[in-house]
Amino acid sequence: MWHHLKIERFTFEHCLSELEIKKRIEAVINWYNKERRQETLNGMTPMTYRNHAVKKTA
Structure with a gap:
């Protein structure tokens, strides 16, 4: 996750x-x-997966 954050969201950004x-x-x-x-x-x-799993067990 942190790789995505650093590469996709902050690349070439200055002075945020x-x-x-x-x-x-x-x-x-x-x-x-x-x-x-x-x-x-x-x-x-x-x-979606969590919601699906909850519905199956309920």
Whole structure:
């Protein structure tokens, strides 16, 4: 995850404000935890996989 953050969000950026840095970090964490599709989860996002698992056990 930190590789994505450093390479994709901060490459060639200069003089970012503290608020902008926080927004970008939160966006990457949100993408990584909720929106990123994974082959090991049958192409589902982590959030979709968790919701699917909860429905199966309920």
